[in-house]
Amino acid sequence: MINFPIKQGIKYSFGTPALGLGLSMFTFGAFLKSSGFTIWQSFSSTFFAFALPGQFVMADLLIAGGSILNIFFAVLLTNARLFPMTINLIPIIQNKKIAKWKFFLISHLIAVTAWINMFASYKDIKENNRFEYFLGLGGSLWITSILFTVLGYVCSDFINNKILLGLVFFNPLYFLIMTLSNILNRKLLVVFILSAILGPFLNYFSPSWGVLIAGFISGSIGFFYFRVKNDR
C-alpha cells in the first residue's frame, strides 16, 4: 500500500529531477552497450551500484584494462561523498518508530539528485512522514534510473552519438543549478565559491583525492569562519 507521504515523494521526483537523472542514465546505458556490456549487466550496474559518477568510473576503468582492485578503490574514492551525505540525510528522516535496519536499506537510495531535492523540500514535510517521503522520492529516482539505463541500452543504435554526448551534460548542469538554489546564506556561498575553485585545482595535483580534499577544506573553512564570526 502506497501511503500519502510516499506519493508526495514520488510526485516531487517527477519532472526535472527524474528527467535530469534519467537522461544521464540513458546515456550511460548507451555507453555500456558500446562498451560491450549485456543488457542484464547494464541493469545490474544501476540496480546495485546506483551512483552515476562511480558507475562511469567502473566502466571507464574496465575499458582501460584496470584491475578489479583498482576498480574497487577508484569507485570507493569517487563515491566517498556518499558518506557525509548519508550522515546528513539520515538524521532528517530519523523516526523512532522505524527499525534501524530499514535505514541501512533506504541508504541505497541516497545519491546527489535525491539528496539535493530532499534538502530542498524536507522542511515542508512533517517529521514523522519524512522517512516515507524520502522512500518515495529516492525510490522513484532509483527506479527511473534503472529504466532509463535499460532504455538507453536498447535505443543506443538509433541516436546520434553527439546528441547522446549532449545529454550527458544535462546532469552536471542540473546539479549545479540545484546546488545554487540551495545556497541560502553567505556561509554556503563561501563554500560554493571556494570549492568551485579548489575542486579542479586540487584535482589537477591529485585526481584520486583532489575532489574530496577540496570539499573538506572549503566546507570546513566556510563553516568555521562563520562560526567564529558569529560567536564574536
Place this chain on the structure above:
Amino acid sequence: MIDNQTIMLAIIVSSIATYFCRSMGVIFSSRLRIDSWIFDWIKCISIGIIVAVISKIIIFPEGILENTSKISRFLATVSLVIIYYFFGKNVLLSVSLGTAIFTILSFYNI
C-alpha cells in the same frame, strides 16, 4: 572485448564500494542531531564535495565528456547561470537550454 565474468566482478566490487560509503554513513549518523554544529559542518563538507565534483566535471571531465571542448562546456555553464537568474530561477528551462547550447556547440565541434 571484456569478458562477462570480469564485467560481473567489476559490478559486484563497485556495488560493495558504493554501499560501504552509505552504510558507514548510517552507522556514523546514529547519534547526530539536526540542530548540532557537527551536522551543519558535515552539510558544508557535503555541499563542498558536490560542488567540487561538478566543477571537476566541467573543467577536467573524464570518460566520454573528455572529448568535448572546454569552450563548449564553459559557454553552456555560463549560459545556464544567466538563463536561470534571468528567467526567474526556472530550473527546467535553464538546464534544458544549457544542455541544448552544449549539444549544438559539440555537434559543430566548437
